[in-house]
Amino acid sequence: MRINPETVERIKQTADIVEVVGDFVSLKKKGANYSACCPFHNEKSPSFNVNPVRQIFKCFGCGAAGDAIKFVMDIDGIGYGEALRYLANKYQIEVQEEEVTDEEALRQNARESLYLVLNFAKNFYQQQLTQTDEGQSVGVSYFRERGFTSDIQKKFELGYSTDTWDALTKEALSKGYTADILLKAGLLIHKEGSQTAGYDRFRGRVIFPIHNVAGKVIAFGARILKTDKSQPKYLNSPETEVYHKSDILYGIFQAKNAIRQQEACYLVEGYTDVVSLHQAGIENVVASSGTSLTTEQIRLIGRFTPNITILYDGDMAGIKAALRGLDLVLEEGLNVSIVLFPDGEDPDSYVRRVGAEAFKDYLKKASRDFITFKTETLLQDAGNDPFRLAAVIGEVVNSIIKIPDAIKRQVFFHRTSEMMKVDEQMLISEGNKLLRKLHTQPKPQDRGNSRPPNFTPQGPQDIPFADDGPPADFFAGDSPLEPAEVEEPSQRTKLYYQEEAFIRLLVLYGANELEPTISVCAYVLGEIQGIDFKDPVFHHLLTLFRENYSREKVLTTDYFQNHHEPEIRDLTISWLTSKYELSSLWTEKFEIYVPSELDVLDKSSFINILRLKKAFIEEKMKICMEDLKKATTEDQENAIMNEYIFYKGISMAAAKELGSVIG
Structure with missing residues (x-):
């Protein structure tokens, strides 16, 4: 099934880029826009910009850019259709679908199929918990013993898998899911040499669904309740295309808003620690699920807050081993604190014993910064040994x-x-x-x-009028682009930058009127007749403008911002997003009026035309000098020199008009 165009348009009109991005990173107001550290690459200072007026985002470090749909696709690694469904669900928009051909159905994203079957499994486990005798007597009893209310069970979508070999597999196959997709999702274990599909991975266990930041179920953690030394106490989903345990934290979806609001994150070890603390009203908590803390997990927390407090319940030997790994957190620029619980206690048991308020007081009193805690711990162990x-x-x-x-x-x-x-x-x-x-x-x-x-970096494009090439810091940034991925500045000629400045003017202001009935597009296109662009992308855009203008149609910025070609769309967003913003103090405090680009559009258009022509003519002069080297007769040399002098005269006239200094 495919989402019909009317629903797609409604989703685009409803989705707010600030709200959507804010679900994944902590945004800070910066003038008219919002900024944050980019979630797509590692950086220490914010270069990620969100424009609420244009409803676009742009990173000046790695070049990532797009609208709300593109952001969801990139942050979650999902297809266009799944991103639309995520936004429709967020804004409670009913999705109207239409039939697709068999060929289109075959091309559906495999990741979307995994999300669908994992969500089916989550619903199945919830039904097993509440609608079977075994689920009620074993699963519900365990959760009640832990003090988990029905509301907290629903919040974390807790479930139960009955102690049968293939209950989930049978139900999934009857609903049209294949054994292959169950296997890829980590729900099925294939029995070698058997003609049957296999057997369920999770049997006779309480189920803890693991969600990604967007709230999609990507894996499961399962705890066995009976005493059986032949089986592990906890069993987790294997790595799949959508689940990489080093990249995710249990409870991040439920905790992200509280982490952002309180500007602090508590890190615990187990699933039940997270659920118990939420039950007690402490919602800014996540778990590493028993694995060593990874750089990816640290950066995930860093999207929402720079402050992390680790709640330890292990013995001193385990803590000392963990301390060595916490240098990773410091390297990422986060502020790390440690809380150690009394012997025999963990966050789950302690909060149930002393209550929520006493637990919060203990966290305040027992919290110590990582360096102080490490120093005290190691000094105590070293004694007086020099x-x-x-x-x-x-x-x-x-x-x-x-x-x-x-x-x-x-x-x-x-x-x-x-x-x-x-x-x-x-x-x-x-x-x-x-x-x-x-x-x-x-x-x-x-x-x-x-x-x-599928992202190709473009690099910063904030050059309204380039005369002698890009500014010195044009390619500067927190994370320079690799040479293999971007053209070196030295390979880009002066003409390239003038072509870009000219096309930028058309894309952003082509439909604006300089005078009644005279648009920017009409004026500048009329002044460069006979000039074609060398850069293939700029040439393509110029051709689009010329062809549409010949039919008395001027293309708008929105046309290019939503263009079907990613390169054109990303380039437009780069031009729309300014890396720097003029301080409001100029007018509010100092009463100094600074004209905007729109205020001087007539002058900008004239200067752009002159600069383009000057750069175009100088390319012609270079060709003349190359031809002069190849000339074999005096007549050829004279003809080439006369052509060169003609071009030189035009160049000098343009330079004089521009006020350029001529050596």
């Missing part, structure tokens, strides 16, 4: 230098010197030695610096 004390100093300094912020590093060096009773300058010197050593080592490629699927 060699072990020296090793502790080295280990703590090694953690401090992982902090990207120089001011924070200085604060921790000062605090550590007081705790260890050693000279602060000595710690700083040791840190500088380690930093120099790190900087001289070749850096491995950052796995987290990923880009959206």
